[in-house]
Amino acid sequence: MTDNSKPESQERIGVYVCHCGTNIAGVVDVESVARFAAEDLKDRGVVLARDYTFMCSVAGQELIEQDIHEQQLTRVVVAACSPHLHEKTFRGVCERSGVNPYLSEMASIREHVAWVHTDKAAATAKAKAIVSGTVERVLKNDPLEAIRVPIDAQTLVVGGGIAGIQAALEVAEAGYEVVLVEREASLGGHMAQFDKTFPTLDCAACILTPKMAAAGSHPKIHLFTWSEVEKVEGFVGNYTVTVKKKPRYVDEDVCTGCGICVEKCPVLVVDDKFEAGIGYRKAIYWPFAQAVPNLPVLDPDTCTYYVGGKGGCKACEKFCPTVPNSIKFDQKEERVTLRVGNIVLATGWDLFDARRIPQYGYGRLPNVFTNLELERMCNAAGPTGGKVVMRDGKSTPETVGIVHCVGSRDRTYNRHCSAICCMQSLKTAHLVKERTGAEVYNFYIDIRTPGKEYDEFYQRVLDDGIHFVRGKVAEITDIPFDPAEASRNGAGTLYVQVEDTLAGMQRRIPVDMVVLSAGLEPRRDSAEVGKTFGIACSSNGWFIEKHAKMDPIATMTEGVFIAGCAAGPKDIPASVSQGSAAAARVLNYIRQGELALEPVRASVLAEQCSGCRLCNGLCPFNAISFDAARKVTEINAALCQGCGTCVAACPAGAIQGTGFSNAQLFAQIEGLLRDFSRVPEVV
Amino acid sequence: MSDSTFEPVIIGFTCNWCSYRAADLAGTARIKYPPNVRLIRVMCSGRIDPTFVLKALSEGADGVLIAGCHPGECHYLEQNYKALRRHRLLQKTLAQFGIEPARVRLTWASAAEGALFAEEIAAMVNEVKALGPLNWPARPLPVATAPAEIPKLSEVAA
Secondary structure, three states: OOOOOOOHHHOOEEEEEEOOOOOOOOOOOHHHHHHHHHHHOHHHOEEEEEEEOOOOOHHHHHHHHHHHHHOOOOEEEEEEOOHHHHHHHHHHHHHHOOOOHHHEEEEEOHHHHHOOOOOHHHHHHHHHHHHHHHHHHHHOOOOOOOEEEEOOOOEEEEOOOHHHHHHHHHHHHOOOOEEEEOOOOOOOHHHHHOOEEOOOOEEHHHHHHHHHHHHHHOOOEEEEOOEEEEEEEEEOOEEEEEEEEOOOOEOOOOOOOOOHHHHHOOOEEEEOOOOOOOEEEEOEEOOOOOOOOOOOEEOOOOOHHHHOOOOOOOHHHHHOOOOOOOEOOOOOOEEEEEEEOEEEEOOOEEEOOHHHOHHHOOOOOOOEEEHHHHHHHHOOOOOOOOOOOOOOOOOOOOEEEEEEEEOOOOOOOOOOOOOOHHHHHHHHHHHHHHHHOOEEEEEEOOOOOOOOOHHHHHHHHHHOOOEEEEOOEEEEEOOOOOHHHHHHHOOOOEEEEEEEOOOOEEEEEEEOEEEEEEOEEEOOOHHHHHHHHOOOEOOOOOEOOOEOOOEOOEOOOOOEEEOHHHHOOOOHHHHHHHHHHHHHHHHHHHHHOEEEEOOOOEEEOOOOOOOOOOOOOOOOOOOEEEEOOOOEEEEOOOOOOOOOHHHHHOOOOOEEEOOOOHHHHHHHHHHHOOOOOOOOOOO | OOOOOOOOOEEEEEEOOOHHHHHHHHHHOOOOOOOOEEEEEEOOHHHOOHHHHHHHHHOOOOEEEEEEOOOOOEOOEOHHHHHHHHHHHHHHHHHHHOOOHHHEEEEEOOOOOHHHHHHHHHHHHHHHHHHOOOOOOOOOOOOOOOOOOOOOHHHHHO
16 A cells, blocks of 8 residues: 655665667667756656666666665666566665665666567657656555465476376476376376387387386375366465366276276277277277276266166176175266475377368278377287288388378468478388388478487388378369279279379379378367466467466466466477476475465455445456455455455545556656646636 | 547557567567557456546546466456456447547457567557547546526425
């Protein structure tokens, strides 16, 4: 709250105008701005104004410190770059010199003036107006204390793919408790489905399963598979999360994972999850052979017992050797409430549904496959035992076309590049060639191989004798152009119609099999998940980082971090790095023990509150509540995020917003317009 | 507007997370726009009290720009929708004051949309230029302010 009792003239403001080399001084007459501050703003409490080459340099900072001591400055204005860059720096200078850090303000005359304007006179005038506004504002600033909150050391990791596993292991290895929540029945994520990983062609399972096992058996990691986070309340360091455990119909404490139930189950269904629709599983099944935890899960949608209206079969229960029986047909959904300090979201991606491009024929033409189907086919543990075969399950293709950028880099579907498909297509080409000896065609728009050893792999694939056609595929069809084409190629041939942009001609290439490199998309429910955790998605659905370059792990919500593909397509090394990076950020917070938060918060002056409750419905963080006994509204400072919407809404002016008070903003408006206000004519 | 030398002064309210950063990005990318807009940072477009806008107009601004995160991308989840509502209402109120609603413009700019933000500013400056100076509240009101004579209560009662 503004202390109006203190006359403003007692304040001693120092104004510092930064040249930023020539960045500011090249466009703005910095000396003139400093002179303006010293002379024209004298009556506003400015006792000195200086211009200096680099205010953020050690010498620049010392200049302010010295002035604070010698000139007894009480408030500081630095006209330089954006506060997002150096607000902390100059607050630090004030704090070191005994002035409350919140009694300093920055005027952005680089990003908002020098860099965007060319007219020097106009730029200088605007810089003066901004300095004037900032001086008025700083006069209304209140000394504030950062809000300190304790950090609970237990961490929540959401998503048990490689990024989440990595984050969980790093935090657990450092000695702190981790709750790892995975929606599916096993850890592993998409990586567990892959056969080989590019560019080294390591077997994916060989490098992933040890990490899965380590996470599954780590004493500090508490695993919740077949579970989802339903509710998140609280704030950094102090989150309360509700985890919903879906019924597995198998007693996790008793089951030994012997597998007799799976063996005895008579129901065989298509596995459209792990096997991408080209393999089978039972109604009670392991997600896959190396699943962690090694427990089966029963699918009530296909189990005879449930389908038959809870009667019949029960073969699994009959043959289960454990005492007591592990099969629990009456298992119910459970909810567990946990306290955690930090959250890492590693929720991954969904595969682009290739059916959305009808001219490519996926789902209609049997021998058009997706890359994920090929991964399962190439995998020795997959449904074909590692053989690349056509949809009939036995014939080997002699020619294979691989289409890049399916659903990526395409205005109709997704504008983004899925980042991994070039390398994955090259890998697929190599594997298909190796296993079938087929002629392989890659249809690409551009080849993007920027990772370590990636381009070397591309060269290797070129040397394999794989064909590359540069052009976007227009159509894949099984209808021959004319009888001659039909008789030349035989029945069942697929024709890839493509413009070869290097040769400058249309081509029609007959192939036996097509692999569509479908792109990576945000999880279908990413907007809802974002809402649960209080973070935002961009318009295309990926989670938004705090800063795309300088802070790609943190989010706008303190204590919620993102890792892996949740924020955009990434390859395995990048996902692993982000998992580790997220863990490092979490450990940093845990080791600090408590965290200083910006004291930008709303509060209610009870004596001014009329109890109208207009503000009560405005807060999405549930920080506002109504005290029915006193008939006034109250704001929970710990839950308040400081947006100020309620401050703006209060008709009685009873809600105060620290850091951005009405007094500060009105003063800033006056200051900004000081030179330009036209005196209204008195009629 | 006949006066081609008129340079409007516009106050821009920007939110800390998206639009202020869009302005920062326009700077970093050296995108040029007219120098008529002076920005004020608030935490959220939801913080913008309509009285701030009226204050700016009454202090001599010819227009006010309100910029927030795109709908659905608000750092505070949904508070930019409140800014949207208030803007709608404010526009009606302004029209009743005799102020052209185009003088108070609402726009969305993400932190990645420096170029778009610069374009918005340029477009608004042109629009306000065409409207001319506001000179509010010196400008005559479009309707009669009050009846010439209001009978006293005692007279009515008698």
